[in-house]
Amino acid sequence: MRWHSQNPILRLVGLIVAFVGVLMFGFAPAKAVTVQQVTSPGGIVAWLVEDHSIPLTSIEFSFRGGAALDPKGKDGLANLVSGLLDEGAGDIDSQTFQGRLSDLSISLRFSAGLDTFRGSFKTLNRHRDEALDLLRLALSQPRFDAEPVERIRQQVLTSIRRRSKDPDRIASQTLWRAVFADHPYGRPLRGTNSSVSAITVDDIRTFVERRIAKDTLIVGVVGDISAAELATMLDTVFGNLPDRAASPQLQKANTVSSGQTFVIEQNVPQSVITFSQPGLARDDADYYIAYVMNYILGGGGFSSRLYEEVREKRGLAYSVYSYMNLMEAGALIAGGVSTVNARAGESLQVIRAEWARMRDNGITREELDNAKRYLTGSWPLSFDNTSRIARQLVGMQYSDLGVDYLDCRNDFIEAVQLDDVNRVAQQVLDPNKFTVVVVGMPEGIEPTAEPPDLKD
Amino acid sequence: MPFLRLVSWVVAISHFRFLNERYRCDMTSNWLRPGFAGAGLVVIFAFLAQVSPATATVFNGKSFSLANGLQVVVVSNHRVPIVTHMIYYRVGAIDEPAGQSGIAHFLEHLMFKGTKTTAPGEFSAIVARNGGRENAFTTPDATSYFQSIARDRLEVVMRIEADRMTNLVLTGEVIEPERQVVLEERRSRVENKPSSQLREEAQAALYLNHPYRKPVIGWEHEIRALTHEQIVDFYDKWYAPNNAIVVMSGDITVADARTLAEKYYGVIPARPLPVRQEWREPPQRTDRRVELKHPQVQQPSWTLRYLTPSYAYGDTQHVYALQVLEAILSGGATSRLYKSLVVEQQVAVSTGAWYSPSSRGPTAFGFSATPRSVDGIAAVEVAVSAEIARLLKNGVTEDEVARAIARLQANAIFARDSNLAPARTLGGALVIGRSVDDVESWPEHIGAVTATAVEDAARAVFEDRPTVTTLLLPAQKS
Numbered sequence: 026m027r028w029h030s031q032n033p034i035l036r037l038v039g040l041i042v043a044f045v046g047v048l049m050f051g052f053a054p055a056k057a058v059t060v061q062q063v064t065s066p067g068g069i070v071a072w073l074v075e076d077h078s079i080p081l082t083s084i085e086f087s088f089r090g091g092a093a094l095d096p097k098g099k100d101g102l103a104n105l106v107s108g109l110l111d112e113g114a115g116d117i118d119s120q121t122f123q124g125r126l127s128d129l130s131i132s133l134r135f136s137a138g139l140d141t142f143r144g145s146f147k148t149l150n151r152h153r154d155e156a157l158d159l160l161r162l163a164l165s166q167p168r169f170d171a172e173p174v175e176r177i178r179q180q181v182l183t184s185i186r187r188r189s190k191d192p193d194r195i196a197s198q199t200l201w202r203a204v205f206a207d208h209p210y211g212r213p214l215r216g217t218n219s220s221v222s223a224i225t226v227d228d229i230r231t232f233v234e235r236r237i238a239k240d241t242l243i244v245g246v247v248g249d250i251s252a253a254e255l256a257t258m259l260d261t262v263f264g265n266l267p268d269r270a271a272s273p274q275l276q277k278a279n280t281v282s283s284g285q286t287f288v289i290e291q292n293v294p295q296s297v298i299t300f301s302q303p304g305l306a307r308d309d310a311d312y313y314i315a316y317v318m319n320y321i322l323g324g325g326g327f328s329s330r331l332y333e334e335v336r337e338k339r340g341l342a343y344s345v346y347s348y349m350n351l352m353e354a355g356a357l358i359a360g361g362v363s364t365v366n367a368r369a370g371e372s373l374q375v376i377r378a379e380w381a382r383m384r385d386n387g388i389t390r391e392e393l394d395n396a397k398r399y400l401t402g403s404w405p406l407s408f409d410n411t412s413r414i415a416r417q418l419v420g421m422q423y424s425d426l427g428v429d430y431l432d433c434r435n436d437f438i439e440a441v442q443l444d445d446v447n448r449v450a451q452q453v454l455d456p457n458k459f460t461v462v463v464v465g466m467p468e469g470i471e472p473t474a475e476p477p478d479l480k481d
Numbered sequence: 482m483p484f485l486r487l488v489s490w491v492v493a494i495s496h497f498r499f500l501n502e503r504y505r506c507d508m509t510s511n512w513l514r515p516g517f518a519g520a521g522l523v524v525i526f527a528f529l530a531q532v533s534p535a536t537a538t539v540f541n542g543k544s545f546s547l548a549n550g551l552q553v554v555v556v557s558n559h560r561v562p563i564v565t566h567m568i569y570y571r572v573g574a575i576d577e578p579a580g581q582s583g584i585a586h587f588l589e590h591l592m593f594k595g596t597k598t599t600a601p602g603e604f605s606a607i608v609a610r611n612g613g614r615e616n617a618f619t620t621p622d623a624t625s626y627f628q629s630i631a632r633d634r635l636e637v638v639m640r641i642e643a644d645r646m647t648n649l650v651l652t653g654e655v656i657e658p659e660r661q662v663v664l665e666e667r668r669s670r671v672e673n674k675p676s677s678q679l680r681e682e683a684q685a686a687l688y689l690n691h692p693y694r695k696p697v698i699g700w701e702h703e704i705r706a707l708t709h710e711q712i713v714d715f716y717d718k719w720y721a722p723n724n725a726i727v728v729m730s731g732d733i734t735v736a737d738a739r740t741l742a743e744k745y746y747g748v749i750p751a752r753p754l755p756v757r758q759e760w761r762e763p764p765q766r767t768d769r770r771v772e773l774k775h776p777q778v779q780q781p782s783w784t785l786r787y788l789t790p791s792y793a794y795g796d797t798q799h800v801y802a803l804q805v806l807e808a809i810l811s812g813g814a815t816s817r818l819y820k821s822l823v824v825e826q827q828v829a830v831s832t833g834a835w836y837s838p839s840s841r842g843p844t845a846f847g848f849s850a851t852p853r854s855v856d857g858i859a860a861v862e863v864a865v866s867a868e869i870a871r872l873l874k875n876g877v878t879e880d881e882v883a884r885a886i887a888r889l890q891a892n893a894i895f896a897r898d899s900n901l902a903p904a905r906t907l908g909g910a911l912v913i914g915r916s917v918d919d920v921e922s923w924p925e926h927i928g929a930v931t932a933t934a935v936e937d938a939a940r941a942v943f944e945d946r947p948t949v950t951t952l953l954l955p956a957q958k959s
Contacts, residue, residue, distance in 0.1 A: 058561075078560050079897050112814075120824065123814035128884050130891030149891060176823060176830075179853050183830045186855075187780035192673055292776070295668035326614075327593070327605035337602060340661025343669050363669050395610045402612015406629050408561050409731070410899040 058408055060418065060428050063252045065259035071244035072418040072428065073255055076411060082153055082248035084146040084160075085415035087423060089241040090272040093139045093209035093354070099224050101216020103137035105181055106232050110135050110144075112173035114162035119173040122159065131156040133163065139210055140275075140353040141423070142236060147412060150249055157262050164237055165265040169226050181221050185213075192297040192464040195289055195479070200299045200359070200462040202477045203287060208278040210352060213479075238270035239263065245418025247411040278355030282458040287476035289464045296369035296465030300376070301359035302458040305449075307351045307424050313437045314445040315349060315358075315453065320396045321388050321446075322379070322454075323347025323360050328395065330379050335362060341372045358453070370469015377456040384454040387447030401435040539893065539924065540903040543735045544917045547742060549751040550723025554917060555738045556730040556903045564635045564731035565900040567627035568642055569912040571726075572719035574621045574699075575692040575760065575842065583699015584707055584715050586619040587663055591712065592626065593617075594655040596648035601655050604641055611637050621693050622841045623912040629900065632732045636741060643745040646720055651713055660704065667698050675775035676782075679953050686769045687786050687949045691760045691842050723751040726911045730904035762788065762843055765947045776956040781858045782851045785865060786949040789846040789942050791838045793913050800838040802938035803846060805930045807836040808885035809877055810848075810868070817881075821868055822850060828860040829853055841913045846942050858952060869943055876936040890924045 061073045092103040111126065111133050113119035126133055129152040134145045144164075148156035188194040198213060205211035215221070242263060246255055282303050305315045323331035323346050335345040347360035364372040408414050421430045463470055544554045577584050595601040608615045613630035615638075628638045671677045681696050688694035698704075727746060729738050765788060789803065790796045810817050811834035814824070822829040832850040848869075850861035896902045910920045 076560065078558070079894065081894065081898065120815055120820070127813040127815050127888065130888050130895075132895075147895070149894060172824070176827070180830045183780055183851060183853070187782075187851075189779045190777040294672045295665065297673070325609065327602070328609045333602070336662055338658065340658030341665070343662055343666035363665065363673075365665060365668060395606070398610040399612055402610075402631055402634070403614055404612075405561055405563050405631060406612075406614055409563060409629075409901075412898075 058414065058431055060421075060431060061252055062428050063246075063255045063259070065256045065264070067260040067264045069239060069242070069244070069259040069263050071246050071255060071259055072422060073245075073250070073252060074247045074414050074418065075249075075251065076247055076414075077249045079411075080150040080249050081411065082148055082150060082246065082250050083411035083415045084144075084244065084246050085412065085419045086144045086146075086242060086244045087419050088142045088237060088270070089140070089243070089423070090236055090270065090275070091138045091140045091142050092214045093275055094236070094273050095209065095212075095216075096228070098220060099216075099228055100212045100220040101181065101214070102224055102228055102232055103142055103236075104215045105178060105221065105224055106229055107135035107137045107142065108177040108181065109169060109173060109229065110163045110167050110233075112177065113168040113170055114159070115166045115168075117159075117162065118168070119170060122162075125155070125159060129155060131159065133160060135163075137214065139214060143419075145412065153250075157258055161262045161265065164263070167233060169229050171226075174226060174229070178221060178224070181215060182218060185215055185218060185221070190291070192291055192293055192295075195291070196297045196299045196361070196462050196464045198479060199287060199289060199464075199476055200301060200460060202479060203285065203460050203462065204280050204282070204301055204357065205278050205355065206281055206477075208276065208354065210278055210354065217480075234267070235271040238267045240268060241270045241272065242266070243419050243422045245415040245422070247415040247418070275354050278352070280355045280357065282460060284457050284459060284473075286459075286461040286470060286473045287463070288467060288470060288472040289462070289476050290466060291464050293465050294366060295363050296366050296463050296467040296470075297361070297363050298369060298373055298461065298463050298467075298470075299359065299361045300373075300459045300461045301350070301357040302455055302460070303453075304349055304351075304356040304358035305453065306356045309356075311445070311449050314441050314449045317393070317396050317400065317438065317441045318383070318388070318446045318450055318453075319347055319349050319358065320400060321392050322383055324349075325396065325399065328399070330383065331360070331362075331376060334375050334379055335372060339371075339375065341368055341375065345372075345376070366466045367468050369463065369465065369467035373461065373463075373470060377459065380454050380456040380459075383450045384456075385451075387450055388443070390443055393441070393443050393446060397438055397441070400438045404435055539921045540730075540897065540907065542903070542907050542917045542921060544911075545735075545739060547722065547747045549747060549749060551742070551746050551749075552726040552911060553738060553742045553746075554726065554728045554907045554911065555733065555735045556728070556900075556907065557732075557734055558730065558897075558900060558903075559732050562632040562732045563629060563900065564632055564729055564733050565627060565629045565904045566635060566638055566642070567625055567728045567730075567904045567908050568646075569726040569728070569908045570624045570720060571622075571724050571912055572715075573619060573623045574695060574697040576719065576757065577692070577695070577715070578711075580703060581707060581711055581715075582695045583663070583697075583704040584712060585624055586698055587660070587704065587707055588712055588716055589617050589619045589624050589626075590659050590663060591651055591656065592645055592649060594659065595650050596644050597650055598644065598648065599641065604645065607641055608638060613638060619697055621697055623909070625908065625912075627901075627904070629731075635729075635733065636745075639741055639745040643749060646722065646725070646746075647749055649716060649720075651709060651716075653709060656709055656712070660707075663698070663704055664701065667701060667704065670698065671696070675773055675777050676953055678775075679771065679773040679951050682773070683771050683784070683786065683949055683951045686771050687788060687845060688843075689763055689765060691762050693840075693842055718755050721752040721754060722746055722749045724754055726908055728904045728908040728911075730907075731900040760842060768947050769949045770952070771949065772952040772954065774954045774956050778953055778955045779855075780851065781855060781955065782953045783849065783858050783861050783865075784951045785848040785862075786845040786951075787847075787942050787946050789836065789838075789844050791840045791842065791844040791913075792910075792915055792919075793841050794843045796941055799934075799938035799941055801926045802930045802934040803836050803942065804838065804889065804927065805882060805885045806877070806935050806939055807834050807846070808889055809881045809935070810834040810872075812888070817872075818848070818850075818865065818868060822861060822864045826860075826864055827853060828857055828864050832861070832865070839909050839913060855955070858954070862950070872939050873944055876939075877932050879932050882930060882932050882935060886928055886930065889927050893924050 058074045063071050063073050095102040113122045132147040202211040323329045331345045335341045342362045342364050345362040350357040540556045542556045611634040613628045615628040617626040685694045818832045822832045829850045830853050835847045852861045
């Protein structure tokens with residue numbers, strides 16, 4: 026990967042003016058990879074990072090609109106399609122298609138998120154032309170023959186069955202059902218036994234016709250490829266797609282934060298606890314402030330307050346964490362912990378207390394400085410793998426961040442001030458708004474209502 | 482897509498942390514969000530399971546030893562100004578005294594609890610405020626600690642890693658809460674998960690004598706009984722420079738690595754090491770079936786294991802052929818097993834084989850299958866057995882071998898596409914007594930495998946050999 030060396034001094038001056046204190050202990054301005062915006066003759070845009078150190082090409086792409094747009098009664102449609110696009114296309118049947126991918130060591134995977142439908146592709150350059158042709162076919166002429174459709178459907182149904190009594194799965198899905206109620210986010214991404222069984226090949230074809238289109242496409246490319254080569258490639262692969270998607274509108278989510286606690290009794294030794302409260306969206310003006318705040322609260326691995334209080338001091342759990350969930354239609358701050366049944370109540374109490382302590386007393390200068398040092402200093406660690414960088418490029422475009430975001434991202438972190446974090450903590454953090462779901466036989470946790478029913 | 486699968490024994494990781502950078506589009510699904518324990522763990526497991534090889538040009542790893550016996554391996558990769566720094570100790574669960582299962586892993590947790598000059602937790606705080614990410618893991622054969630960090634902060638982690646090699650301070654105050662953490666880890670990994678319970682007992686069935694039969698995380702009653710004195714004794718015995726390998730992968734030269742290694746690790750005196758017990762498996766004579774019926778299980782699944790040579794144990798001439806065989810049988814929709822069981826016979830929804838030769842002792846060649854119907858477990862067992870019989874009777878074709886070799890060798894190129902994979906591959910090899918050259922020449926050895934070699938290896942491992950079969954079943958018919 027190539028690193029900027031053009032203007033470190035300019036950047037340094039800017040930083041000194043704004044953040045003298047931090048610079049004394051902090052990092053030299055983070056160098057960033059060079060991101061190019063490439064537009065094909067046909068008008069398809071991709072962001073590119075050239076890296077000529079290994080003869081391979083990674084392409085990550087995403088179509089806006091994911092499983093949350095699955096038609097009612099057909100939950101799991103996007104997920105099922107994601108398993109079928111590489112099961113034969115054009116005049117190549119499933120076994121032949123898979124055989125070519127395998128023989129040429131081409132990695133091609135599709136996956137459905139709630140808000141996006143994604144593809145992930147990686148090939149050695151010596152097979153790139155044929156690999157790209159397979160990708161083109163998968164996107165524009167998938168076959169959906171009966172045998173692969175039934176086979177992949179059975180795989181999905183089996184995976185639903187396999188996870189049906191898994192406490193982690195039950196906890197998180199119940200939480201989402203409770204918080205998002207009737208919104209599609211509250212429905213299972215992989216669908217249910219009945220919804221997946223009800224999906225027809227027509228449904229699948231309709232999905233591809235309406236949702237795989239140029240205007241919702243986002244592309245990130247990293248590897249041993251030039252901008253000129255990429256421009257040609259973009260038209261080859263994506264040029265045949267329809268110009269416009271005909272996706273339904275995603276409704277805004279009205280998250281429920283009534284402070285309810287649900288307990289689903291299951292005879293396991295360890296209670297799985299998940300919880301959430303309303304959060305901030307990615308485009309919120311306070312996003313970076315909340316991001317730093319969450320790092321200190323429960324996002325920061327071994328150095329967070331939750332880690333310290335729940336794990337280090339009390340030995341209540343192996344894993345305890347919080348995270349910001351940045352969904353298109355509704356954001357959450359959520360978290361989880363798993364604790365032996367007898368001490369489940371104590372764990373939850375400690376977490377609530379930490380939530381309140383940060384809201385009421387804020388954070389210290391030292392915590393802020395340490396958070397900034399970690400968040401800015403670890404930024405280059407995200408760039409040691411071509412697929413990871415390509416995913417970043419897709420993410421940046423998805424969130425409408427600039428092509429220079431990799432360079433300026435650390436400035437956003439550095440700009441966060443102590444008063445900002447304390448203000449946002451006070452405005453946002455509220456343990457009384459927790460929706461809590463516990464799966465197990467927890468002691469010291471009283472349910473306030475019957476859990477929502479997941480069967481449908 | 483290469484199949485990621487778990488090795489058959491528990492690999493314990495003291496901590497996990499999740500991605501700190503997320504975008505909306507990275508959100509996967511309700512239950513597969515980044516941040517869930519699984520996400521971090523899968524990454525680690527994947528590296529271990531794949532034990533992934535090098536390429537014809539490979540990592541170009543260089544190694545040297547310090548006067549005190551510490552081995553150092555360097556992989557230079559200047560794409561990004563960061564370095565992954567790993568230390569491997571040649572001590573794992575199999576070196577634990579009888580009755581003290583879990584002590585190697587418990588000690589791994591306690592290595593974060595402070596030294597003569599640092600407070601409990603300070604190690605991680607120092608790494609974090611220098612922008613580093615870190616973790617640690619224990620396997621049957623080894624214990625490893627690693628950090629990824631900006632090139633100009635590498636010295637910081639080398640200083641504190643060297644410090645805790647000799648200066649660890651353990652008190653009851655840090656041991657007792659951490660014992661509870663380890664017990665919670667065991668509950669998360671095993672007690673709440675029927676598939677893990679079955680895997681634990683499958684290992685105990687596969688090995689009659691070799692300590693691979695014990696879970697790395699330890700049996701609960703023995704974790705509870707480990708004493709302060711036993712832990713300190715284990716640390717004093719095994720944590721020494723002449724029992725360690727340091728791997729640095731990333732933006733660093735051999736010359737710089739040598740200077741830094743001398744400065745921080747070179748000053749620690751070598752110490753006499755205990756005589757390592759060499760374990761052998763006695764002849765095995767019986768087929769064993771391990772069956773778990775559990776109310777949490779809604780979907781049955783099936784596995785089959787054969788005791789198998791590794792790089793360091795048994796008939797080692799077969800190890801490359803066995804890797805080629807695994808690639809023929811498993812991995813992808815056109816592999817023998819998938820094509821037969823899933824596509825043609827339609828008795829399974831998934832199936833595969835696994836073989837990981839990177840271990841000091843005997844390993845397993847395993848098969849797995851998930852039946853398509855809830856009561857179809859007998860059918861998958863019959864179908865896999867038939868595939869094994871067909872293999873023994875008709876062998877493999879040169880074409881199958883050539884295609885498998887091409888895939889394996891390509892994987893080795895993909896393995897260069899990060900800093901951690903080369904470090905783990907090389908560290909994992911050296912810690913079981915292999916050399917950098919062994920890793921670097923892997924593609925060559927794979928490329929030399931013939932159909933005859935694959936057939937010989939298959940006969941050696943499968944023909945009239947005892948097996949361990951596992952069945953994971955619902956508690957009652959649903």
